[in-house]
Amino acid sequence: MGRFDNIHPELSCEQARIILASSPDQLDSQSDFYMAAAHLINCPCKESHHSLINFLSLQGSEQAISIAKRKAVEVLARLQVSEAVPEIGKCLWSDDVYLVENSVWALQKLCCSSPVLIEKMIALMSDDRQSTRVLIQALTQLKVTAASASIFPFQEDQRPGVKGAAIAAISVLEGRQDRISEVGDHLLLPNQMDRQCAIQDLIDAGAFGMINQIVRSPVSPVFRMRALRSLVFNAGPEIDFLGQADMILLDNPTSLHLVHKYDDFPCIEFLVGELFSTDFSRCYLALTSLVDCNSTELWAVLEEVWRDRAWNDYGAHYFIIRLLGLRFDWPDFALQVIKSLLDETVSNLRPQFQKSRAAAIVSMSGLFPKKFLASANDLIRPVETPVWECRYVTWLALERLFSAGNELSMSWLDFPLSELNETDEFVRLRAQKFQLCSKAG
Numbered sequence: 001m002g003r004f005d006n007i008h009p010e011l012s013c014e015q016a017r018i019i020l021a022s023s024p025d026q027l028d029s030q031s032d033f034y035m036a037a038a039h040l041i042n043c044p045c046k047e048s049h050h051s052l053i054n055f056l057s058l059q060g061s062e063q064a065i066s067i068a069k070r071k072a073v074e075v076l077a078r079l080q081v082s083e084a085v086p087e088i089g090k091c092l093w094s095d096d097v098y099l100v101e102n103s104v105w106a107l108q109k110l111c112c113s114s115p116v117l118i119e120k121m122i123a124l125m126s127d128d129r130q131s132t133r134v135l136i137q138a139l140t141q142l143k144v145t146a147a148s149a150s151i152f153p154f155q156e157d158q159r160p161g162v163k164g165a166a167i168a169a170i171s172v173l174e175g176r177q178d179r180i181s182e183v184g185d186h187l188l189l190p191n192q193m194d195r196q197c198a199i200q201d202l203i204d205a206g207a208f209g210m211i212n213q214i215v216r217s218p219v220s221p222v223f224r225m226r227a228l229r230s231l232v233f234n235a236g237p238e239i240d241f242l243g244q245a246d247m248i249l250l251d252n253p254t255s256l257h258l259v260h261k262y263d264d265f266p267c268i269e270f271l272v273g274e275l276f277s278t279d280f281s282r283c284y285l286a287l288t289s290l291v292d293c294n295s296t297e298l299w300a301v302l303e304e305v306w307r308d309r310a311w312n313d314y315g316a317h318y319f320i321i322r323l324l325g326l327r328f329d330w331p332d333f334a335l336q337v338i339k340s341l342l343d344e345t346v347s348n349l350r351p352q353f354q355k356s357r358a359a360a361i362v363s364m365s366g367l368f369p370k371k372f373l374a375s376a377n378d379l380i381r382p383v384e385t386p387v388w389e390c391r392y393v394t395w396l397a398l399e400r401l402f403s404a405g406n407e408l409s410m411s412w413l414d415f416p417l418s419e420l421n422e423t424d425e426f427v428r429l430r431a432q433k434f435q436l437c438s439k440a441g
Contacts, residue, residue, distance in 0.1 A: 016037075088110070089120075097130055101130070118139070140168065151166050163186075168204045180202070186198035187199070187217040196223055259281045325362050392424075417431050
């Protein structure tokens with residue numbers, strides 16, 4: 001189950017199944033079908049499986065039915081209900097292109113091997129209404145070599161997302177890597193969605209040789225880290241994957257290749273406003289300028305923006321938390337507020353703010369090392385801190401403090417790592433590196 005799945009905790013599994021078995025005119029709200037289908041991800045049992053499968057056969061063109069069917073298909077795939085393949089497969093003939101798209105994705109997740117359904121997916125690539133990218137990805141993941149001839153021409157497609165998926169597909173299905181560098185070029189395209197697609201294409205192609213370029217692409221660190229964790233263990237020893245993970249989680253904009261630039265130096269208000277952009281390249285560009293602004297003037301703007309709206313905008317929230325740790329010259333009168341803000345963020349368990357938690361740990365360790373060290377013992381423990389990124393940056397911050405000349409107690413330098421039962425390979429290796437570096441130093 002994902003972090004955002006149980007958004008209707010007051011709804012029981014049985015109530016959700018009853019809703020899906022109702023007719024549209026019995027609904028209290030047009031969104032009830034969707035709500036019920038989405039909730040059943042939390043109810044993995046035969047009754048839920050059958051309820052979702054039966055709902056797919058419900059007739060009707062109402063939007064309430066259409067959007068709920070799309071969700072039902074997704075949930076069946078996530079629950080790995082293989083018996084749903086025939087009913088999901090029927091959706092490939094639907095006039096609802098979004099239902100078709102979700103069904104293609106679901107059939108790939110369920111490892112569909114039906115010749116009829118695979119043939120239909122290949123045929124759908126010639127339909128301009130359909131999501132060609134999703135079809136190519138699904139056929140590639142299903143290792144349908146017979147699809148190569150149909151996929152091959154899409155390597156020349158003008159849409160970067162389709163072209164990249166096709167190049168990755170031919171790489172996988174035919175073992176040809178000669179055009180992978182073209183996908184690497186997509187990492188710096190102006191459109192953020194194209195950059196994100198390029199990262200997924202390189203993951204799909206197993207292009208571990210592109211890791212250095214991926215970690216410098218100006219997209220969310222979530223995408224870059226997903227690629228690193230997917231590709232790194234197939235890479236050779238020449239890839240410093242801990243160094244790459246450090247770079248991603250420290251997320252200093254100077255380590256990235258930005259795709260935008262300013263003609264003139266903007267005012268502070270504009271730069272702070274850019275932290276709300278949905279394009280991470282613009283956010284990172286603003287950060288590079290904000291670190292050079294007058295800190296007193298900057299704090300006045302940040303405090304007001306934080307109070308008005310940034311506290312609840314998870315994108316701007318992340319970048320402001322990161323900005324706080326990139327400077328060490330904040331005015332004295334602001335430090336107590338900054339400390340409280342960082343402390344609250346470290347403790348924030350809301351799912352959408354988990355990226356900010358790791359950033360807050362890094363910022364806290366730099367600005368308030370004593371406060372950080374007082375919390376570190378809990379932050380390295382999987383039970384108290386389930387988010388692996390938070391545990392990782394805690395060990396990273398400890399190493400950075402030690403390297404900067406801060407005295408750490410022997411309890412840290414000789415900490416018995418076996419007591420932690422750490423299962424994440426990245427965290428375990430980061431902790432071991434800290435202890436090796438501290439003893440060597």
